[in-house]
Amino acid sequence: MATQExxxxxxxxxYFTTWCWLLGMTLLALGLGYLHLPGGIKAFLLVGITLxxxxxxxxxxxxxxxxxxxxxxxxxxxxxxxxxxxxFTAGESREGxxxxxxxxxxxxxxxxxxxxxxxxEAKPEEKAEEKK
Amino acid sequence: xxxxSLAEQQRxxxxxxxxxxxxxxxxxxxxxMWIFIISDALTFAGFLIAYGFMRKVAPxxxxxxxxxFSPVLITFMTFVLISSSAxxxxxxxxxxxxxxxxxxxYIAMTIFGGAIFLACQVxxxxxxxxxxxxxxxxxxxxxxxxxxxxxxxxxxxxxxxxGLTILAIVALxxxxxxxxxxxxxxxxxxxxxxxxxWVFVFAFYYLL
Numbered sequence: 001m002a003t004q005e006x007x008x009x010x011x012x013x014x015y016f017t018t019w020c021w022l023l024g025m026t027l028l029a030l031g032l033g034y035l036h037l038p039g040g041i042k043a044f045l046l047v048g049i050t051l052x053x054x055x056x057x058x059x060x061x062x063x064x065x066x067x068x069x070x071x072x073x074x075x076x077x078x079x080x081x082x083x084x085x086x087x088f089t090a091g092e093s094r095e096g097x098x099x100x101x102x103x104x105x106x107x108x109x110x111x112x113x114x115x116x117x118x119x120x121e122a123k124p125e126e127k128a129e130e131k132k
Numbered sequence: 133x134x135x136x137s138l139a140e141q142q143r144x145x146x147x148x149x150x151x152x153x154x155x156x157x158x159x160x161x162x163x164x165m166w167i168f169i170i171s172d173a174l175t176f177a178g179f180l181i182a183y184g185f186m187r188k189v190a191p192x193x194x195x196x197x198x199x200x201f202s203p204v205l206i207t208f209m210t211f212v213l214i215s216s217s218a219x220x221x222x223x224x225x226x227x228x229x230x231x232x233x234x235x236x237x238y239i240a241m242t243i244f245g246g247a248i249f250l251a252c253q254v255x256x257x258x259x260x261x262x263x264x265x266x267x268x269x270x271x272x273x274x275x276x277x278x279x280x281x282x283x284x285x286x287x288x289x290x291x292x293x294x295g296l297t298i299l300a301i302v303a304l305x306x307x308x309x310x311x312x313x314x315x316x317x318x319x320x321x322x323x324x325x326x327x328x329x330w331v332f333v334f335a336f337y338y339l340l
Binding site: 011012015016018019022023026027029030032033034042043046047049050053054057058060061062063067068070071074075078079082083086089092093 | 155156157158163166169170173174177178181185188189197203207210211214215217218220221222225317320321324325327328331332334335336338339340
């Protein structure tokens, strides 16, 4: 019982410190949101703050700090691989050339923007079905 | 001399990388929870990347933070979720120290925080829909804007709702005496994960 009472306040104190850090970084991120910085710098700082918060939550709240390296690797490897995978899609979105790729996509994949366009898209599909 | 150092090396290697009967050093339920969290994290990664992709391809994008949403409300929601996550971590500590009464009390506080968060989200959705936003159109002109909003915050909100259900079940079972530190810890892991996802949504959807 004595060890429990000793163990409690210690870990609670660590959780409280973590909570304070998380709160501070949230307010910092909010302040960054109001600032009119160039898009790239703002994104870089926000990603940095977010990763720092994730690191704190993961290591202290989710106890990854005390888990085996195996489990830590298991949690982060798929996410890092997915980021690499997603990075390859960046070339498909050309900045300043809006929806230039969408022209080559079948109409079925393009979200209808209004009743007029939705009707126009429905017609070719009907014709295709008639031919069959 | 060399053989002892080799044995020592193998022992060190085995402690971190060794298979044996429990390569991850966790209970099966905690391991399964981690597997679930990883796959769920990949789902949300897909959503956020799709959102980023749509935003880059779209000819224009509304200034979400200044023209559409209330940053004060979103920051309050983040504060509530982070606080509930910290309280949940305390509940897990109490459960591990064989103190179910304290654990149940902290889980109840966590549920209270999650309920406040959901209430804020319901208010936000009602406000957004009241302004004329639907899945396929919105007054700000870019249909992808409201579509990504409803899908991302909707999926996250549903995760919060599921988390509240799981926490309520764990708290009820603990109050009935069917109590295990593992179940509290697993529910806690899920709840922290919901918090992690919100931290990403907060930064990339609302602030960027």
